[in-house]
Amino acid sequence: MNGRPISGASVDARTHRSRGVLALLLGVLLLALTACGGGGDSDREAGSGDAKGSESSGTADTRVSRAVVRIAPEDGARDVETTGALKVTAAKGKLTEVRVEDTKGNAVKGGITDGGATWTPSSHLAAATKYTVHAVAEDSGGREAAEESAFTTLTPKNTFVGIYSPEDGSTVGVGMPFSVRFTRGITHPDAVEKAIRITTEPAVAVEGHWFGNDRLDFRPEEYWAAGTKVTVRLDLDGVEGRPGVYGKQAKTVAFTIGRRQVSTVDAKTHKMTVKRDGEVLKTLPVTTGKPGYDTWNGRMVISERLKVTRMNGETVGYGGEYDIKDVPHAQRLTDSGTFIHGNYWGGGTFGNYNSSHGCIGLRDVRGGWDAKVAAAWFFDHSITGDVVVVKNSHDKTVAPDNGYNGWNMSWADWTK
Numbered sequence: 001m002n003g004r005p006i007s008g009a010s011v012d013a014r015t016h017r018s019r020g021v022l023a024l025l026l027g028v029l030l031l032a033l034t035a036c037g038g039g040g041d042s043d044r045e046a047g048s049g050d051a052k053g054s055e056s057s058g059t060a061d062t063r064v065s066r067a068v069v070r071i072a073p074e075d076g077a078r079d080v081e082t083t084g085a086l087k088v089t090a091a092k093g094k095l096t097e098v099r100v101e102d103t104k105g106n107a108v109k110g111g112i113t114d115g116g117a118t119w120t121p122s123s124h125l126a127a128a129t130k131y132t133v134h135a136v137a138e139d140s141g142g143r144e145a146a147e148e149s150a151f152t153t154l155t156p157k158n159t160f161v162g163i164y165s166p167e168d169g170s171t172v173g174v175g176m177p178f179s180v181r182f183t184r185g186i187t188h189p190d191a192v193e194k195a196i197r198i199t200t201e202p203a204v205a206v207e208g209h210w211f212g213n214d215r216l217d218f219r220p221e222e223y224w225a226a227g228t229k230v231t232v233r234l235d236l237d238g239v240e241g242r243p244g245v246y247g248k249q250a251k252t253v254a255f256t257i258g259r260r261q262v263s264t265v266d267a268k269t270h271k272m273t274v275k276r277d278g279e280v281l282k283t284l285p286v287t288t289g290k291p292g293y294d295t296w297n298g299r300m301v302i303s304e305r306l307k308v309t310r311m312n313g314e315t316v317g318y319g320g321e322y323d324i325k326d327v328p329h330a331q332r333l334t335d336s337g338t339f340i341h342g343n344y345w346g347g348g349t350f351g352n353y354n355s356s357h358g359c360i361g362l363r364d365v366r367g368g369w370d371a372k373v374a375a376a377w378f379f380d381h382s383i384t385g386d387v388v389v390v391k392n393s394h395d396k397t398v399a400p401d402n403g404y405n406g407w408n409m410s411w412a413d414w415t416k
Helices: 007-033 041-045 053-056 188-192 375-379
Strands: 067-074 086-091 094-102 112-113 120-121 128-140 144-152 159-160 163-164 179-180 196-201 207-211 215-219 230-234 241-243 246-248 250-257 259-265 270-274 280-289 296-303 304-312 323-334 339-343 360-363 387-389
Touching: 067 128, 067 144, 086 128, 094 112, 094 120, 163 230, 179 230, 188 196, 188 207, 188 215, 188 241, 196 215, 241 296, 241 339, 280 375, 339 375, 360 375
Parallel strands: 159 246, 259 387, 339 360
Antiparallel strands: 067 086, 086 120, 094 128, 112 120, 128 144, 163 179, 179 215, 196 230, 207 215, 230 250, 241 246, 259 270, 270 280, 280 360, 296 387, 304 323, 323 339
């Protein structure tokens, strides 16, 4: 063989490299087999190949709550009914927090019931209003799930309001009820009455009574205590008062009860005794309704005060019997036309006999200029809501809805 002979050192080097490559290849192959599940006892001890390890690797994150929160109506809903549509529920857990607010941040009150499974509002929602809902529930492990939603209530085509008395900020007598007359007849009275909330200081139970389907009066069992502060929340916005007709009023009214003044007219003796806070202020001669035109008996409340007014018999069914254009110091007692008023044409009737067409007359002068006469004195010492009681007349007791005269009903009848 030609050429330089191969030395022993070169052969040994090549042999060593070949063995190294072979060992590396065998190591890689063994590692691949082990990674594919071919491990022995040491693998099972490490938990990489037994059944328990396989189950663990397939389980969902244990931090995720199993509770499921559902909100109705669905997110983005429009024209939602103001009553009965809003409800939040939880499955596989219990509700812990529900917050419902309008865009102004006003919260909707409600309660969690059914052991944490349900939340419903305690009252109706306002119309044409966007609400947001945030609800949280916990599962048995204390893990929380939350949902958010937003919806808008319907815009009504037909509406009603309540025209109320007394006015906000007024001071009235102890007989004054809070009276609301509605512009539409109400066929869902419970829903409307629930939306009118009355609080008093000091506290006293106040109940409402319906006269027909368009008037609702509130009063306590007895006359208000002098000095009572009354606050009324008219939360009628969104209340369905009759099918398809919704309230559009949200207003707070506050008034104060003044001193206690109750005047008693005796149609037999022709005298009126004026008492304030239990003390007699004055006894005044009066005239009441003559035979055939007798004055109502019963408790009546002053509802309107007029320095001067016109009284025409045609407006109360008495034809052309009288038309007096300048009756002074007139204070209304009934819707049907009973007043206690000044009388400058009565002559010697006061304290002696009854001569009116049903009103209570007090001595006065034409024009009402004399502050010393009986009618002027009584007018100046009266306020809306004062009580005038008539007894010993030959007529029946005035109807409770004829003016603010619900005091002629028993408490049992009032609260039926």
